[in-house]
Amino acid sequence: MARMHARRRGKSGSSRPMISENPEWVPLSKEEIEEIVVKMGKDGVLSAKIGLVLRDQHSVPDVKLATGKTITQILKENNVAPNIPDDLVALMRTAINLQNHLNANKKDVANKRGMQITESKIRRLVKYYKRNGVLPADWQYSIANAELLIE
Template sequence: MARMHTRRRGSSSSDKPVADEPPEWSDVDEDAIEQRVVELAEDGHSPSQIGLKLRDEGVQGTPIPDVKLATGKKVTEILEENDAEGDLPEDLYNLFERAVRLREHMNENPGDHQNKRALQNTQSKIRRLVDYYRGDELDEDFKYTYDVAKEYLE
């Protein structure tokens, strides 16, 4: 797939191996995995960080290579069931962080035209994602501004 804001093509990468069931060495109970996912979410970790922590640290000392194979549900589905999800989708939250960081940089360095363009591109992505999420995960009258982004990050 082509890049959004440049003329270059995207780079190809490897795919995850196809697996139908979790490995036999990872035999942790589904309820224990779900409890650990909720605990990590309450500690303030995002779904991707939760997946990395389960892969590296595991549950009760046993690593969990793939939560979906072990439980039959994605991390975000587990969080939705237990009402432990965040206010914003993770991708939108990350773009908010980037936009605020770029805006603060632009206030200190007004002549930095390259980062001015990066801020414009990031805000464009944010507006596109807000349109996608509006109604489902965001309010119907949600509008992106710098102040709104800063408020969500605090």
Template sequence: MAKMHTRRKGRSRSTRPVRKTPPAWFTMSKEEVEKLVVKTYGQNATTSQVGIILRDKYGVPDITQVTGKKVTAILKENGTGPKLPEDLVNLIKKAIRLHKHLDENHKDLHNKRALQLTESKVRRLVKYYHATGVLPMDWVYSPATAEILISR
């Protein structure tokens, strides 16, 4: 599959085997895994970090296999969860870092272009999340208020 802002293809890598049920050696119950997800998220871990921590510390092969739900769905059921999607937050953080860099290095044209591409990706994601109902229609990304938005 091609990348968004380049003509190059992505790197090839191995894929996880298709499996609908957890392996036979896994003994934790669905409720235990859900409690661990909520507990781990409460310790300031992002949703992707929750999956990694549960895999490495507790031996949970795949949260979706065990519970039948994704991490964000489990968190929303328990009244927690991120206000903004994680991919959008990561792109906004990248744009903030690029803005800070360009404040000090005005003539850095390569990173000026990288900022344009990153903000384009942010706008595209916001448009998608408006259409799917994840973000309210009045939510707008602006570089001036992005740092305040992320720090909350």
């Protein structure tokens, strides 16, 4: 089946190797990994960035295999998780940048379409997060609220 906002089909990217336990060559213990995750979470680093830093600088291939919990679960347990999920924040940043561009360039029709696509992705994601209880039921998206929440 084709993608919703693109004309291509299929599944791209690589897949992870099928391993079920933490490799023995990982230098950090479970507690040290959780400590690093909480410290970076308090600094306001996104969970995807925390995973990249752990992989590249600390040789931890997978936090879930090493600790038994995801980065988001560790952040929630220590009350450092952000109020709004990371993927929604990234989409709202994109929408803010597009809105600023469209305010400066009124006749840019291609980016106006990009703004519509981005906002529809945001609306679908908000609907999903409301349904699963991540966002409150009365939470509403608008570009003005996004600017206040993000910046």
